[in-house]
Amino acid sequence: MSSSGLLTVRSQLCKRLAHKYLSRTYSSRPSLNEVVIVSAVRTPMGSFRGSLAAVPATRLGSIAIKGAIEKAGIPVEEVKEVYMGNVLQAGEGQAPARQALLGAGLSLSTPATTINKVCASGMKSVMLAAQSLMCGHQDVMVAGGMESMSNVPYVMTRDIPAYGGLRMEDLIVKDGLTDVYNKFHMGNCAENTAKNMQITREEQDAYAISSYNRSQAAYNSGLLAKEIVPVSIPQKGKPDVVVSEDEEWRRVDFSKVPNLRPVFQKDNGIIVLLYISFNNQTIECKRASSRKAKTRPMSVFLAFADAATAPIDFPIAPAFAVPKVLAAAGLKKEDIAMWEINEAFSVVVLANVKMLDIDPSKVNVNGGAVSLGHPIGMSGARIVGHMVHALKSGQYGLAGICNGGGGASSVIIQKL
Known part of the structure; x- marks a missing residue:
């Protein structure tokens, strides 16, 4: 799949909110700056080897960065630094984040850092920027x-055998989707969670179908269009092809759902392909922070937290990050109007809703990665950017995402 998104952020002295948030930790001290989001955009997400397959991750990143800066009305020379999440970097060339910012027309003096925290990379880059x-x-x-999973190469070891052929490995699986501690696909971790939490095949079927229906409703309402900047793809001797809509949610056939076979455990598994967020060639959810934005700030960045558990239990890691971020913001779960829990698998959302005892009607109300796609380097930033557009004034939104190795990240924002 393919996509990118940007969040634009600005900072100012925390005088206005210091008294209100004095009980918070890092985000409440009067000596710290207030951080606001002034724009949030992404590219469309294409299906694996779909409409955006010809566009490399760094180019998608450039498009999203440029779109976010233009929407914020910030002169490019005001951007002081860029952080970009990107997991599957093989073959992309040196310093992917640097390529993306220069492709967007930013100044040669602008430093850049590429962040890899697996699926939480995009969110972690936003958190690190907010901290700075x-x-x-x-x-x-x-x-x-940013991520372009359609362009991830295959590899082979340098130790070429004298005879017997060569073994090629898919880096999407090797570097992105394999639990290195248990030596199996992360889908087996999802199977383990489903069994431990007694989450049935029927519950996952219903959730996956709901994700597609919610994404369709969000598209039909025009909500998703607010966060998307189009991608123009040059054609030889023909007009450019312009991709302006997400691709994957249109491709589902609900009649096939009951007969889908388990993917990871053939004999007794319950995780099927519909429950997996498709490999999107997506790219950015970015944040640009600025005191000189011509547009009104959209949201305040209130708090962030990381957590970790056993690698095999990565699907439930958000349940450990959420209490930490709520405490940091001085809020209760009842204060949260909108929850975004990344749909790495349907069971991830179902398990965390159960563990946290939260209202499922407030979770992923406009669909998620099962139906839209999960380009792993950008998904964490995408769900933060989506809340920026979907929340109503004064409401709090909480986003959480798990990552391979047993980790999770979570943030809270408030719509202005």
Whole structure:
């Protein structure tokens, strides 16, 4: 799949909110800066080897960065630094984040860092940018994530055998989707969670279908269009092809759902392909922070937290990050109007809703990765950017995402 998104962030002294958030930790001290999001965009997400397969991750990142800066009305020279999540970097060339910012027309003097925290990479880049802004290290930053899973290469070891042929490995699986501790696909971790939490095949069927229906409704309402910047693909001797809509949610055939076979455990498994977020060639969810934005700030960045558990239990890791981020913001779960829990698998959302005892009607109300796609380097930034557009004034939104190795990240924002 393919996509990118950007969040634009600005910082100012925390005088206005210091008294209100004095009970918070890092985000409440009067000496820290307030961080606001002034724009949030992404490219469309294409299906695996689909409409965006010809566009490399770094180019998708450039399109999203440029779109976010233009929407914020920030001069490019005001952007002081760029953080970009990107997991599957093989074959992309040196310093992918640097390529993306230069492709967007930013200044040669703008530093860049590429972040890899597996599926949480895009969110972690946003968190690190917010931290830098809070501390006054920078005042305007762009942060997000990018991935083009359609362009990930195969590899073979240097130890070429004298005879017997060569073994090629798919880096999507090797570097992105394999639990290196248990030596199996992360889908087996999802199977383990489903069994431990007693989450049935029927519950996962219903959730996956709901994700597609919610994505379709969000598209029909025009909500998703607010966060998307189109991608123009040059053609030889023909007009450019312009991709402006997500691709995957249209391709489902619900009549086939009951007969789908388990993917990871053939004999007794219950995880089927519909429950997996498709490999999108997506790119960025970025944040640009700016004091000189011409547009009104959209949201305040309130708090962030990481957590970790056993690698095999990565699907439930958000349940450990959420209490930490709520405590950091001085909020209760009842204060949250909108929850975004990344749909790496349907069971991830179902398990975390159960463990946290939260209202499922407030979770992923406009669909998620099962129906839209999960380009792993950008998904964490995408769900933050989506909340920026979907929340109503004054409402709090909480986004959480698990990552391979047993980790998770979570953030809270408030719509202005």
